[in-house]
Amino acid sequence: MKIKQFKQLKAGLLAVSIALSGTLLTTPDNEALASGTLRIGNMGEPASLDPHFISGTWESGIVGNMFLGLTTEAADGTIIPGAAESWTVSDDGLVYKFMLRDHTWSDGKPVTAQDFKMALERILKPETAAGYASLLYTIKGAEEYNTGKAGPEALAVKAIDDSTLEITLSGPAPYFIAQLAHYTAYPVPSHKIEELGKNWAKDSNMVSNGAFTLSEWTPNAQIRLKRNPQFYDAANVSLDELVYYPQEDRSAVLKRVRAGEIDIQTDFASSDLKWLEKNMPDYVRIAPYLGVYYYPLNLDDDVLKDLRVRRALAMTIDRKILTEKVLRTGEVAAYSFVPPGTGDYGSSPEVSWKGMTQAERVAEAQKLMKQAGFDKSNAPTIRLSYNTSENHKKVAIAVAAMWKKALGVKTELFNTEVKVHYDNLKTRDFQAARAGWIADYNDPQNFLNLMESRNTSQNYANFNDNTFNDLMRKAELEADPVKRNDYMRQAEVIALNELPNIPIYHYVSKNLVSPKVDGWVDNASDIHRARYLSIK
Amino acid sequence: MFSYILKRLLTAVPTLLIIITIAFFMMRIAPGGPFDQERQLPPEIEANILKAYDLDKPVYEQYFIYLGKLLQFDFGPSYKFRDFSVTELILSGLPASFQIGGLAILLATFIGIGLGTLAALYQNQKTDYAIMGVAMTGIAVPNFVAAPILSLVFGVYLAWLPVAGWGDGAARNLVLPVISLALPQIAYIARLTRGSMIEVLHSNYIRTARAKGIRERLVVIRHAIKGALLPVVSYLGPAVAAVTTGSVVIESIYDIPGVGRYFVNAALNRDYPLVMGVVIFYATLILIMNLIVDVVYSFLDPKLRVSG
Numbered sequence: 149m150k151i152k153q154f155k156q157l158k159a160g161l162l163a164v165s166i167a168l169s170g171t172l173l174t175t176p177d178n179e180a181l182a183s184g185t186l187r188i189g190n191m192g193e194p195a196s197l198d199p200h201f202i203s204g205t206w207e208s209g210i211v212g213n214m215f216l217g218l219t220t221e222a223a224d225g226t227i228i229p230g231a232a233e234s235w236t237v238s239d240d241g242l243v244y245k246f247m248l249r250d251h252t253w254s255d256g257k258p259v260t261a262q263d264f265k266m267a268l269e270r271i272l273k274p275e276t277a278a279g280y281a282s283l284l285y286t287i288k289g290a291e292e293y294n295t296g297k298a299g300p301e302a303l304a305v306k307a308i309d310d311s312t313l314e315i316t317l318s319g320p321a322p323y324f325i326a327q328l329a330h331y332t333a334y335p336v337p338s339h340k341i342e343e344l345g346k347n348w349a350k351d352s353n354m355v356s357n358g359a360f361t362l363s364e365w366t367p368n369a370q371i372r373l374k375r376n377p378q379f380y381d382a383a384n385v386s387l388d389e390l391v392y393y394p395q396e397d398r399s400a401v402l403k404r405v406r407a408g409e410i411d412i413q414t415d416f417a418s419s420d421l422k423w424l425e426k427n428m429p430d431y432v433r434i435a436p437y438l439g440v441y442y443y444p445l446n447l448d449d450d451v452l453k454d455l456r457v458r459r460a461l462a463m464t465i466d467r468k469i470l471t472e473k474v475l476r477t478g479e480v481a482a483y484s485f486v487p488p489g490t491g492d493y494g495s496s497p498e499v500s501w502k503g504m505t506q507a508e509r510v511a512e513a514q515k516l517m518k519q520a521g522f523d524k525s526n527a528p529t530i531r532l533s534y535n536t537s538e539n540h541k542k543v544a545i546a547v548a549a550m551w552k553k554a555l556g557v558k559t560e561l562f563n564t565e566v567k568v569h570y571d572n573l574k575t576r577d578f579q580a581a582r583a584g585w586i587a588d589y590n591d592p593q594n595f596l597n598l599m600e601s602r603n604t605s606q607n608y609a610n611f612n613d614n615t616f617n618d619l620m621r622k623a624e625l626e627a628d629p630v631k632r633n634d635y636m637r638q639a640e641v642i643a644l645n646e647l648p649n650i651p652i653y654h655y656v657s658k659n660l661v662s663p664k665v666d667g668w669v670d671n672a673s674d675i676h677r678a679r680y681l682s683i684k
Numbered sequence: 685m686f687s688y689i690l691k692r693l694l695t696a697v698p699t700l701l702i703i704i705t706i707a708f709f710m711m712r713i714a715p716g717g718p719f720d721q722e723r724q725l726p727p728e729i730e731a732n733i734l735k736a737y738d739l740d741k742p743v744y745e746q747y748f749i750y751l752g753k754l755l756q757f758d759f760g761p762s763y764k765f766r767d768f769s770v771t772e773l774i775l776s777g778l779p780a781s782f783q784i785g786g787l788a789i790l791l792a793t794f795i796g797i798g799l800g801t802l803a804a805l806y807q808n809q810k811t812d813y814a815i816m817g818v819a820m821t822g823i824a825v826p827n828f829v830a831a832p833i834l835s836l837v838f839g840v841y842l843a844w845l846p847v848a849g850w851g852d853g854a855a856r857n858l859v860l861p862v863i864s865l866a867l868p869q870i871a872y873i874a875r876l877t878r879g880s881m882i883e884v885l886h887s888n889y890i891r892t893a894r895a896k897g898i899r900e901r902l903v904v905i906r907h908a909i910k911g912a913l914l915p916v917v918s919y920l921g922p923a924v925a926a927v928t929t930g931s932v933v934i935e936s937i938y939d940i941p942g943v944g945r946y947f948v949n950a951a952l953n954r955d956y957p958l959v960m961g962v963v964i965f966y967a968t969l970i971l972i973m974n975l976i977v978d979v980v981y982s983f984l985d986p987k988l989r990v991s992g
Contacts, residue, residue, distance in 0.1 A: 196766045203723055277733040279719070282726045295728040349767055367768060367776055369850045369941035393849065395939040400832065400848055407840050407847045567716030567954050574724055584722065605724040 184388030186665065186681060189401040189413040193368055193394035198349040199334040200271040200278045205586070205674070208331050209414065210392055213373060213678045214356040215334040216380075218246055218264065218313075219325055223680035225671030227326050227590075231259060231335065231357065232313075241320030241627035242288075248311040251380040253337050254361040261307035266338040269293075269300050283332045283588055288318045320627035323491065323591035330589055359385050359679035368394055379679075386667075386682035405431070405660055411683070413660040418477045418539065424660070431660045434478045435670035438487050438587035439655035440595060441479075443532075443547075444608040447648055449579050451528045455646065456520040460513035461530075461580070462499070462650040464554040465547055466506050471653055474546050475539070482651035485599075485643055486592045489672050493592045493633055497641045499651075510554045517555050524556030533562040534582035535569035543652070544582065573608045583608060586655065590673060592636050596620060599643050611648035685982075689975065696971045700964065707963045708750065711956050712743050718763040718954040737763065750960070759964075760957035764950075770961035774943055777930070781942035783853060785928030787862045789920070792869030797916065799870070800877025801909065807882055815874060822871030831864040831937045848939040861938040865931060869923060876919055881912040910984055917984065921977035925969040929962075 192206035199211050212221075220230030229235075232246040252258050268287070271278045272294045285291040289302035304316035317324060327333060337355040340348045347353055354362035359381070360373035371392040375385055393410065395401050398417045404410040406428070416424065424432050445452045445461070452458060467481035480488070484496035501509055522528060532548060534540040541563065548559035564572065572578050587594050597603055600620050601612040616639050623635035643649070657674035667681045719725060719733055734740045738749055753760060759770035768776075803815040838860060839847030851857040884890060885908055893903045930944025943962060950958035 193765070195764050198767065201766050203721070274728075274732045275736065277729070277736040279725050279729060279733065280723070281729060294732075346767070366941055367765065367773060368935075368945065369780075369852075369939075393939060395848065395936065397936045400835070400937045400939070403832075403835055403840050403847045404849070407843060409847055409849060565716070565952060566722070567718075567720045567952070569716075570722060570724060571716040571720040574720065605726050605730075 184386070184683065185391060186387050186389070186412065186678060186683060187391045187393065187410045189404065189410045189660075190371075190392040190394050191398070191401070191413070191415050192396055194371070196349065197354065197362065197365065197371075199331040199336065200267075200276065200280075202331060203280055206394075206414070209675075210371060210373070211331055211334070212358075212675065213360045213390060214354070214358045214362060214376075215331070215336075216251075216358045217330070217334050218328040220329050221673070221675045221677055223667060223677070224669040225673035225675045227329050230329065231264075232328075235325075241322070242317050244315045244317070244324065245308075246313045246315070248313065249380055250311070251357060252378050253340075253355045253357050254376045254378050255337075255340075255355045256378060257337070257339060257355075258310070259335060259357050260310045261313040262310070263335040263338055264313050265305050265307045267334065267336045268305050269303060270336065270341070271332060272303065273300070278332075280332050283327065283330060286317050286319070286321045286324055286327060288316045291318075319624045321593075321624070322627075322629050322632065323589050323593065326491075326589040326591060359677070360390060363389075370394070373678075381679065385679045387678055390678050402660070405662070411662040411665055416658050416660055418475060418658075421477050421658075428660070430663045433657075433659040433661050433668070433670055435657050435674070436480060436487070436489060436672050437655040437657040437674050438490055438590060438672050439585060440482060440485060440487055441543075441582075441584045441652045441655060442482070442485070443580050443650040443652060444573070444578075444583050445580050445648060445650065446576055446578055446608070447610050447612075448576060451530065452579060454520050456516040457522070457528070458647040458650070460516040460520075460555060461551060461557070462647050463501055463504075463509040463513040463516075464550050465650065465652060466550055467653060468506070469550075470543060470546055474542050475653070477658060478656045480654040480656070482653045485640060485649065485651050486595045487587075487654040487672075490587065490595070491591045492629060493636070496592075497637055497644060499644045513554060522555075527556035527558065529558040529560060531560040531562050531579045532581065533564065533569060533572060533578045535566040536563060540582050547652075574605065576608065576610060578608075581608065583649075584655070587673070592633070592640070593620075593623065596636055596639055596643065599648055607648075609648035611643070611646065613642060613646060616642045616646075685979075689979070692975050692978075696968075696975075699971065700967055703967045704751075704754070704960065704964060705747075707960060708747055708956075709743070711951075711954070711959055712746075714954065716954055718956060720954075737761075754964075759961045762950075762955055762958045764953045764955045764958065770957045773946065773958065774961055774965055777941060777943035777946065780850060780853065780940050781930035781935075781944060782928050784858060784861050784865060784934070784940060784942065785924075785930060787858065788865035788869060789924050789927050791862060792866040792873055793916075793920065795866075796870045796873025797877050797909075797913070800874040801881055801904065801912070803874065803878040804881035804885060804912075805904070812878075816878070819871040819874045822867050823875075825867075826933075827864050827868060827931070828933045828937070830867055831860070831934060834860050834864055835937065848937065850939065850941055857938075861934050861940055864938075865927060865934050869927065872919065872923075873916055876916050877912060880915045881908060884908050884911040887911070914981065914984055917980055918977055921973040922970060925966065925973045929966055929969060 190206050192204060194202065194207040194210060196202055197211055199215055202208060202211055216230045218230055218232040219227050222228045231249055233249040235244055235246045237244055248261060270276055271281050272284060272290050274294060274296045281294050288304035289298060292298035292302050293300055306314040308314055335357060340355045344353055351362065351365055359376055359379045361376045363374045364372040373390040375388050379385065398415060401410060401413050402416060402420060405413050445458050447453050471479045471481050483498040483502040486493060486496040488496065532544050534544045544561055548561060551557040551559055573581055585595060585598060598606050599611045601607060601617055619635045619639040623632045626632040626635060661668050664684050665681055666684055668676060719730055738746055761769050762773055765773060799815050803812040806812045835847045838845045845859055846857050849857055890903060890908055893907050930942035932944045932948045935942045935944045946958055946962050950962060
C-alpha cells in the first residue's frame with residue numbers, strides 16, 4: 149500500500165521538475181546581443197577605473213578605451229598623436245610644447261590644457277597617494293612635489309592658453325612622448341572631480357574624452373562602455389558597445405569563448421594551447437611581448453656575492469628546454485635583459501657565453517664553481533623563492549633539476565603567495581627568486597632602471613655598480629638618441645657580466661580573438677584599442 | 685520566548701567583539717601588506733598611501749580607530765577596490781549570493797528530505813541503495829569538479845544554458861550554479877534525513893500511531909517527519925549561512941557577482957577592511973541562524989520548549 153502512494157509522490161515530483169526545467173529552457177535567448185557589441189574576457193576585476201589609481205593591464209585595457217592622452221596608440225601599438233595634434237621640442241630636448249586638438253569631454257565641455265595640468269597635479273599630489281605617480285618623475289619638479297619636498301608650483305607644467313600646454317623635463321627623455329600615452333598622463337575632467345569627488349569614476353558619473361564612455365559598472369559582474377559620440381574621431385569608430393567580464397578562471401572563460409559568449413579572451417592557460425591549436429586555430433594569437441622573466445640573485449648573500457657562482461648558475465639554465473619543453477607557448481629564450489624589439493634600441497647586447505653549446509656552458513660553469521671552492525660533493529644549497537603560479541612552479545622545478553645535475557647545487561623551493569613574495573624581495577629576505585617585468589613604455593631604460601642602485605624598491609639583488617649607475621645617469625642626460633642608446637648598451641653589458649639578475653625568457657602575449665573580430669593587429673605592447681576593432 | 689531571544693542577542697555582542705578582535709590581529713600578523721605587489725612602490729609613495737589609510741599608526745591604535753568607526757557602521761574603504769566602500773561591495777554582492785544560495789538551499793532541502801525519506805522507507809532495498817549511492821557520489825565529488833563538467837555539458841556541448849555569466853540574474857543563468865551548489869547539500873541532507881528517519885520509524889510513538897490504524901502516509905507526514913527533521917534543522921542553520929554567503933568556487937566558475945569570492949580574495953589581497961567586513965557579516969549571520977535553529981527546535985521538539 150505505502151509503495152503505491154510514494155510512487156505517486158515520486159511521479160509528482162518528477163513532473164514538477166520537468167515542468168520547471170521546461171520553462172527555463174524555453175526562455176528566449178537574451179544573450180544574443182547587437183552585432184556592434186564586443187564582449188571581452190578581461191581576466192580580472194579592475195581595482196578602479198580612475199586612471200590615477202590603476203596599475204594592471206586588465207585595468208588599463210578598459211581605461212585606455214575611455215581616455216585619450218596627449219599621445220595614444222595606433223592599431224599596431226605604435227605611438228601617434230592623441231589629444232595633442234602636434235608638438236615642438238626645444239633643442240636641448242627639455243621643453244615640450246603641445247598644441248591640443250579641438251575636442252570635448254563626453255558631456256560636451258571642451259578639453260583644455262588646464263585639464264591636463266590639473267590631472268598631473270592631482271596624480272602627483274602626495275595626499276592622492278597614487279601608486280604609479282613615480283612614472284612621471286621625468287617631468288621637472290614632479291619627484292619633489294610627489295615626495296613632499298616642494299609644493300605644486302615646483303611642477304614644470306604650464307597651461308599657456310586653453311589649447312597650448314608646456315611641459316619641461318628634468319632631463320632629455322626621448323621616451324617622454326611614449327610615456328604620455330600611458331594612463332598616468334591621461335587628462336581627467338577637473339570640473340567633474342570638483343563636483344563629485346571620489347564618485348566621479350562610477351557609472352554614468354564618468355566623463356571621458358576617449359572613443360568610449362562608461363555606462364555601467366557592476367562589481368564582479370560586468371563593465372559596459374558605450375560609444376562616445378563626442379569623440380573627435382567618432383566617425384571611424386565601428387563598435388557601439390564593449391562589455392568586459394571580470395572572470396579570472398581561464399578555463400571557465402575559454403568555455404565561454406567556445407560557446408560564443410565571449411569574443412576576446414586576453415590570456416589563456418599554456419596547457420590549453422595544444423587543444424586550441426587543434427580545435428580553434430583561428431582564435432589563437434601569440435606575439436612577442438615587451439617583458440622579461442628573470443631570477444634576481446641576492447648580492448648580500450655569502451654564496452651569491454661570488455660572481456663565479458652567479459655566472460655558473462646562469463649558464464647551467466637550459467633556456468631551450470625551458471621555453472620549448474616546459475613552457476611551450478612561444479616564449480623566447482633570454483640572453484639579454486632588454487627584450488628584443490624594445491624602442492629603437494636595436495638588438496640588445498647578449499651574455500658572452502651565448503655562442504657556446506649547452507654542454508660547453510655546463511663544463512665552463514663546473515670550472516667556475518671549482519674556482520669558487522665548490523664541487524659536486526660540497527655544493528651549496530640555494531633557496532629559490534617564487535610566488536604561487538603553475539608556471540613559476542614548473543620553471544623553478546626545471547631550473548632546480550638543471551642546477552642539481554650540472555653543479556650538484558641543492559635547491560630549496562620556497563613558494564609563497566604573491567604579497568608575501570614581494571614583501572620578501574623588498575626586504576631582501578631571499579637568495580634566488582622569481583621576478584618579472586612588463587614595460588610601462590617602450591624604452592630600454594624602463595628595464596635597465598631595475599638595476600640602478602637608486603631604484604631602492606625594485607633593485608632586489610642590491611646591485612650597486614658605479615660604472616653601471618654612471619652610464620644610466622649619462623643616458624638620462626643625453627639628448628642624442630644614438631649616444632643615449634650607446635650608454636645604455638654599455639650599461640647592459642655590465643649587467644650581463646655581473647648578473648645581479650639572470651634573464652630567463654622574454655614574454656609573449658596570449659590572446660584568443662574570435663575570427664569575427666576585424667582590425668586586430670598583434671603587437672609587442674599587447675595594446676589593442678577598441679576604436680580600431682569591428683565585428684564582421 | 686522574547687526574553688530568551690533578547691538574552692541570546694545580548695550575548696552575541698561580546699561574541700562578535702571577540703571574533704572582530706581575533707580577526708583584526710590575525711590579519712595584521714600575516715606577512716605581506718596590502719600594497720606589496722609585483723610593481724613595487726617607491727618608498728615615498730608607499731608612505732603616502734600608508735598614511736592615507738592610517739596604516740602608519742601603531743596596530744593597537746588602528747584597532748581602536750577601527751572599532752570607533754564600526755560603532756558608526758562605517759566599515760571603511762576597500763584597499764583594493766578604491767572606488768567602493770566595504771559596505772557597498774558587500775551590499776552589491778548580497779543579492780546574487782542570496783538568490784543563488786537561497787534557491788540552492790530550498791532545492792536541497794526539499795529534494796534531500798524527499799530522497800532521504802524514500803531511502804528510509806525502503807531501507808536496504810534497491811531504491812535505498814540507489815539513492816544513497818548517488819548521495820555518496822554527491823558528497824565525494826567536489827563542486828570544482830562538478831561545476832565545470834555541468835557547464836561543459838549543458839553550456840558548450842548541448843548549448844541549452846549559458847556557460848557562465850550573471851545576465852542580471854536571468855533564470856537561465858541561475859540554473860547551473862544553483863544545481864552545482866545544491867548537489868552536495870542534497871546529498872548531506874538526504875543522508876541525515878535517512879538516518880534519523882529510520883530511527884524515528886522504529887520508535888514507540890510511531891508504533892503507537894500505526895497501532896491506532898492511522899494510514900501509513902499520514903504516519904510519515906504528520907508524525908515521523910517532524911521528529912526526523914531535528915538533525916536536519918540543526919544542520920541547516922550553519923548551512924544556510926554558508927551557502928547564502930556564496931561560494932568562491934561557484935562564483936569564479938560561473939562568474940557570479942556575489943560576496944563569496946571576497947572571503948578568499950580579500951585575504952589574499954590583504955584588503956584588511958574587506959576581510960573584516962566579510963568576517964563580521966558572516967559571524968553575524970551564523971549567530972542569527974543558530975538562534976533561529978534553536979527557536980525552530982523548540983517548536984519541533986516539545987521537550988525543548990523554553991518557558992517564557
